[in-house]
Amino acid sequence: MRFTIRLAQVSGAAVALSLAAGTAAFAQTDPLPSWNDGATKTAIVEFVEAVTTAGGPDFVGAADRIAVFDNDGTLWAEKPAYVQLFFALDRVKALAPEHPEWTTQEPFASVLKGDMKGALAGGHKAIAEIIAATHSGMTTDDFAETVAAWFSTAKNPEKDRLFSQMTYQPMHELLDYLRANGFQTFIVSGGGIDFMRVFSDDLYGIPPAQVIGSTGQLKFELQDGVGPVLIKQPEIALVDDGPGKPVGIQMHIGQEPIFAFGNSDGDLQMLQYTCLPEGPSFCGIVHHTDAEREWAYDRNSDVGKLDKGLDAAAADGWTVVDMKSDWKTVFPAEGNN
């Protein structure tokens, strides 16, 4: 396929234009209308103004305005489980007719019985087997089409809302605000790079080349009657989580960020890499404190555990977003994202 598969091309999902256009008109009044006034919003705005003030002591040229964002739990919701895990489980069900052996083979047998607890009892090994079985063996184009089709209708089971509508409105505004100020915005996520690229441009205005994620090996083939393809392999090239995040940043960007946002201990090293060196920098953490509008969790959560990160934020002066008090709204109005 010649061009990148984008959601808008393959689905009738309510995936509309990004908010970039919508918020531009308000930029002069309030660039972050969904953020309540207070220390958090002030810290963001003061940092952006400092690094973009030509001649100021903290000025940073546009070429060095690199901003990195975790995805799960930072740009969109990650509860009750990662979106990509729901995709993988649905793929196990869809592929089951081709794999009769799965009816007795764990973790697939439990998945097919709808027993998620049993399926995930095998921990990382079980998840790795599920990912390998559902994320390799096909071309990158076929994989992208499968993700796009799934994503157009898949919903968060607890909120009964399309996953594409579970992004955070305040973070959309923050991405737009940074880009309007000359930043390049990158996703740096433990999620799969080929998975996220299907929706990153439509959801966040982040093109495929600015998506960094966990990456599987690929194999080039020139197939008769088909042409050149890349086959997704089960072997892992990069685990873009924890200490793998600075590695992914260096491999893909080759520059140290000056702005980073995460929400869990998996983001700790990315935040350290961004904010411990001298010079102007901003590190933010989305703290999930809103059990009513979203979910409330931190130090003891199975998904998105935030423990060391909270301690580091306090020690290093990073900005912790209190979702409940800092955000006027959490999700975009239905139909936007």
Place this chain on the structure above:
Amino acid sequence: MRFTIRLAQVSGAAVALSLAAGTAAFAQTDPLPSWNDGATKTAIVEFVEAVTTAGGPDFVGAADRIAVFDNDGTLWAEKPAYVQLFFALDRVKALAPEHPEWTTQEPFASVLKGDMKGALAGGHKAIAEIIAATHSGMTTDDFAETVAAWFSTAKNPEKDRLFSQMTYQPMHELLDYLRANGFQTFIVSGGGIDFMRVFSDDLYGIPPAQVIGSTGQLKFELQDGVGPVLIKQPEIALVDDGPGKPVGIQMHIGQEPIFAFGNSDGDLQMLQYTCLPEGPSFCGIVHHTDAEREWAYDRNSDVGKLDKGLDAAAADGWTVVDMKSDWKTVFPAEGNN
């Protein structure tokens, strides 16, 4: 170190502004003044006009205007050997005092005696050992500083000209022309990604994030009294050559290019990946035919062998640049690049 090491910051080398500004003024008259009029230049200009003509049958939106360029032999000279090999050999000499064992251990012993033929007699294995010994064990920042310092004075031994002055003037103009027409320009080279990023922005106007190359593993460390660093490891993450080039393109860009330029069989799969699918595309090959101004070589060369690529170009209708007849000038005027 906070910001990317760039040549201009660390050396007094004659690394001036890119030609982007210089050629912009001529864009309306002749965007490619160093290219002789003829079929090659016409093919390039007609392609760019076709994909940028809104409403035309071959129009391609700016987001999909991805152009990829090999580096060695395509953007700069690769004879008598790759620039990076000269760097590695010089590093062996510089590091020898710390490695007394090298005086008797091949391939290092031959390098230290100035016996290049002996040093390279071990083939790929010998080169891999030299690269591992000189490209790993240090932080990415230290490596970049070392490359920048070396690059500021290192010369091509046959032409007695700074390597930074051995870029191709017509290719500078082509990069500028494409960018002026909304293309994103990427390097996709078998050369080391961390090596090329030191000079890619200064030489070609290509920022670090748009450089794809062979990549070593990295290890994140939070060092006491130093802070976060990335240590270059001897293990290889990506060999960005031959079938590895489409893999590197997918991993870094996530989109198929519509424009590709190479010069050797190591670029064959990148050209196939770009030009065999349906839709508008352009593939070019720099054919080294100018023994007087540069070097003349193709099917039987040890460096930059072009054999299958010439056959594929004929079969698939790719554009072959005859350096001798298509290029008015080869290298930039001294002091420019």
